[in-house]
Amino acid sequence: MAVVSTAPSKFAQRLIERDSLSPPIDVRSLLERYAEVIDASIPISGIDGVCLDLKVPGKPTRVIINSENPPLRRRFTEAHELGHVIIPWHRGTIVDHLNPDRIEEKDEYWTFEEEANQFAAELLMPSAWLDRLLASTSDLSVCHAHICHECQVSAHAAYIRMSALLPPHIVFIAEKGGKVEFSGRTLGTLASTPPWGDTFDANAYRYATHHYVTSQGARRLHWWQLPDRVEATAISPRPWRDILDTIVADIGIPDDDRKTFKMSVNGILSAANGAMKRRSMHTKDAVIAACLQRFSDRSDLTAFVDHPDFMDFVIKRAEELTADSGATGHSLQ
CATH class of the missing domain: 1.10.10.2910 (Arc Repressor Mutant, subunit A)
Incomplete structure (x- = not known):
């Protein structure tokens, strides 16, 4: 790029x-x-x-x-x-x-x-030099450390420069002492990144296709390549509404809060679906990938995402949302 x-x-x-x-x-x-x-x-x-x-x-x-x-x-x-x-x-x-x-x-x-x-x-950090470096290896963390060393620049300056060259669906975290020193993402990436100073979570992007990491003194440079499509088929024959009801009950959402919780889930799904429409990538596989990026970095939804039926729910919703490209989605209440 x-x-x-x-x-x-x-x-x-x-x-x-x-x-x-x-x-x-x-x-x-x-x-x-x-x-x-x-x-x-x-x-x-x-x-x-x-x-x-x-x-x-x-x-x-x-x-x-x-x-x-x-x-x-x-x-x-x-x-x-x-x-x-x-x-x-x-x-x-x-x-x-x-x-x-x-x-x-x-x-x-x-x-x-x-x-x-x-x-x-x-x-x-000349762009022509960087293009050659990025083409020479797929390990972004190695590239990052090499830029810092060869160009004599800070890890943060190197990250900013790399992010301008790299495609969407990539996130970065500099970890130091178990904390997020700084973080970022490339343009077009839906997944958010943790605030600077937060405790580092190595499993934050467990759905990533690749995770690269290199040490730089006391700092560790983490790069994740996230999928732009996920090919998956639901295992459960149940409709998505039944799956959602099961998840909500299993994770202990109080009865009075279930409507609000489902509205929050609906908002995340709508955002992911809308993003794929705007990018002319409105396919089931692309919407699934977008949903994973939107859901998986939400600390308040960890139990929801970790539920064994979560993927079936996302797959079923993506199938319905993309069955008709003009569909606007349905209420989750």
């Missing part, structure tokens, strides 16, 4: 081609060609760097890098600041904030920040 090149990333590509660069890129030397670079402690929380006098006639451009940050963050900041210097329409003085949610600025500022990030990502 190719990355859609933006104007900022194309500037980075031209620089790579002109200088025949390959990872690990010597970003500091590149930046020093275009600006005076100063390493200094910046005593304001959340600021990675500052660009002064960008493209101001008669004044040399100066770049200040926050020396208090870890090496990999400083390296990405250097690439980010080089983006500001190279991109023609970035002018004046730009203060680069680490925590944008805490700062109120005009929209143009954040456009510049995103553009500089696009430049930095392409420079440090």
Whole structure:
């Protein structure tokens, strides 16, 4: 899956081609060609760097890098600041904030920040190089660790870059000390990911077709490839309504709560079914896969999903929902 090149990333590509660069890129030397670079402690929380006098006639451009940050963050900041210097329409003085949610600025500022990030990502992790790497192995965790090592970038920066290249139905978790350090998913993936800081659950995606894992020091990088279709046939001859009633009774849903519970189940089914319709993938097998993604990461529905009749219920519902492509579904009450 190719990355859609933006104007900022194309500037980075031209620089790579002109200088025949390959990872690990010597970003500091590149930046020093275009600006005076100063390493200094910046005593304001959340600021990675500052660009002064960008493209101001008669004044040399100066770049200040926050020396208090870890090496990999400083390296990405250097690439980010080089983006500001190279991109023609970035002018004046730009203060680069680490925590944008805490700062109120005009929209143009954040456009510049995103553009500089696009430049930095392409420079440090060139898309052509990444395409070759991803084509060389199916183990995404190995690719992830290799990008971190060869490109000298953080695991989080490498994940963001990989997610732009990979197809839907993929989820990622960085695990550290039994906790979710950070997590994410590729565009088009229906399954949600656990919040950062939650306890890591190795069985969260047990329906995945592949689970790749590689250690990176104290961190473990997990990648799951989820199915886009599941070919399955129901074992039980019972209609789905009877199956649902059995599951609800077996898992102990109180009588007064059963209507609400079934409405929640109906909402999840409808969302999965609707997603497949919008993608022109409205087949039984695709709806089953979508339902698994929607249901299996819901901690409040663990008992429902773990019930031995769960798959029969999903299969029967998928069969009915896709029997007529114009069907809107039926009440589960």
